[in-house]
Amino acid sequence: MIRIAPEPWAAMVAHARASYPNECCGAMLGSAGDGARNVQQAIALPNAFAGAQAARYELRPEDLLAADKAARDLQMDLLGIYHSHPDCDAYFSATDLANSCPWYSFVVLSIQNGEFHHANSFLPNFDQTEAPKEELIY
Ligand SMILES: [Zn+2]
Numbered sequence: 001m002i003r004i005a006p007e008p009w010a011a012m013v014a015h016a017r018a019s020y021p022n023e024c025c026g027a028m029l030g031s032a033g034d035g036a037r038n039v040q041q042a043i044a045l046p047n048a049f050a051g052a053q054a055a056r057y058e059l060r061p062e063d064l065l066a067a068d069k070a071a072r073d074l075q076m077d078l079l080g081i082y083h084s085h086p087d088c089d090a091y092f093s094a095t096d097l098a099n100s101c102p103w104y105s106f107v108v109l110s111i112q113n114g115e116f117h118h119a120n121s122f123l124p125n126f127d128q129t130e131a132p133k134e135e136l137i138y
Helices: 006-019 061-073 094-098
Strands: 002-004 025-033 036-045 077-086 105-112 115-122
Touching (some): 002 105, 006 025, 006 036, 006 115, 061 077
Antiparallel strands (some): 105 115
16 A cells, blocks of 8 residues: 655645656655554656656666665655656556566556646565556555
């Protein structure tokens, strides 16, 4: 289960709406315990994909490392990655799965006509062959 506090959730939705019609991406920081991940801070990261960003995002490894360091400085953990799907459902695509990491939660926000529509979170398995949904509370 992943629970996103109101402040980071508002920041994630605002980032996804501001990036529309392109995909946005960012990091989710917080703490894990009692079988739940609690997101307390969201950090917007640049979409580094060189091609059309309406259906694709790419995170630079150095940005992810900086987010991980920021988490440790705040005594938090890097819990996951979020990105948006403009005018598309919040599903986990084959590309998303191929670019995933098994130890992170992946939150996908569906933005339809520029407005937040729905969101899902996925937990890729170790082999990155499937990513079951996990419970998402926001
Ligand atoms: Zn995606």
